[in-house]
Amino acid sequence: MALVSNAHLDELDLQILELLIKDCRTPYLEIARICHVSGGTIHVRMKKMEDLGIIKGSRIVLNLAKLGYDVCCFVGIYVDKASSFNSVLDEMSKIKEVVELHLTTGSFSMFAKVVCSNISDLQDVLLNKINVITGIQRTDTFISLSQPIDRNISL
Structure with a gap:
């Protein structure tokens, strides 16, 4: 399923989100390595997506x-x-x-x-x-x- 076009998100943002959907505990430095960018870039992108309300936090999933x-x-x-x-x-x-x-x-x-x-x-x-x-x-x-x-x- 393709994400509806959003002017605030680019391919890097979508790649970050996809990695976090698979495992929200993935460290930012690991995400940076996979995405071929700096850890600081991941922090900035995460803050942007939080400010936009796209990321509303993380939670533990209980059995x-x-x-x-x-x-x-x-x-x-x-x-x-x-x-x-x-x-x-x-x-x-x-x-x-x-x-x-x-x-x-x-x-x-x-x-x-x-x-x-x-x-x-x-x-x-x-x-x-x-x-x-x-x-x-x-x-x-x-x-x-x-x-x-x-x-x-x-x-």
Whole structure:
């Protein structure tokens, strides 16, 4: 997939991003060696891409199952009216099991990714944390059986 043309990025920037997508822990000096430029150039380019908001940071990817989170599910949320969105969003952000929340088009107002240690914990989250939020009309839950694809976009 080709990156949409962006006047702020050139081929070196794209090459740097591609290397970081493969392994975000690649040292700047290693990136510089591969790209045939100085380490200072990589630092300048990284700062530019951070300032442009293209790079928003880096994060560690956890194996949630090995940490005891055996259930991953997606919860479609129907919000009762548009004026409830902000309060629902605020309350959802307080639930630690909600690891992603998307405002969506289509059937749902919001779509949340939720991780729990087991089905009993999922039931507790749904009944006592999510469905009690004022402004949520109802929810639909989809349990993930597996995640055969997990990748970043390729530039």
